[in-house]
Amino acid sequence: MPLQIVHHPDYDAGFATNHRFPMSKYPLLMEALRARGLARPDALNAADPAPASWLRLAHAADYVDQVINCSVPEKIEREIGFPVGPRVSRRAQLATGGTILAARLALRHGIACNTAGGSHHARRAQGAGFCTFNDVAVASLVLLDEGAAQNILVVDLDVHQGDGTADILSDEPGVFTFSMHGERNYPARKIASDLDIALADGTGDAAYLRRLATILPELSARARWDIVFYNAGVDVHAEDRLGRLALSNDGLHARDEMVIGHFRALGIPICGVIGGGYSTDVPALAARHAILFEVASAYT
């Protein structure tokens, strides 16, 4: 069985190549997946824009309207890190719709991945840190609302703390949020997840994987999870421009293998999202994001 992948060409909002946010990683990731034989036409699913009614489950109604109408106040645009014009607005709705579709495919097939998503700094009332809508929080609340899941686990291994996800889901007993991140990274003011692990600067493969191996059985013992959302941010890599950790490509591979192998062995569906990754060498960055899909393909 090929891996179910969700994608849309408009995930790429067409920023200048020297923009701080490496937007071209989205088409390059698809190229990398095709080159590796991982993006099979019969298992490639086109994302649809998330409707406002779903976005409002996680976000304040006026912020949802501002993004859809491209009228986000400048102060919030500055916190996001780019202006919210028509292409960014569409991209945010598509990436969120993509994670919802990937979650549904994961429930049906056991595992599925979105080639975007993991916008974990977007809070209830506004976006921040290159994140417009919080796709994982929206998808979690859609599944709960529809009764498609009752117990949801978020495993956020992006190098930055999942403050927006924690903000949106703090009062939601149906979702448990876990974030393992670099202690000294953005955001300066963290919002507590249900469980946070902060790592020291320079943490490398061995120490990282040891910590992860200890925590995974604790997470799976907490409840019978109906689905896991896995944010596989690659900004933990040693060559990442914004991360402060020191994982290698082998370390990324071992990390993804550990997470996916652990939950799939228990029969728990996994929805993978790519999360953060920042590098001026965008082909190398896209290859790092492709690791998630390589590992996930072995579990279909």
Ligand SMILES: [Zn+2]
């Ligand atoms: Zn990040």
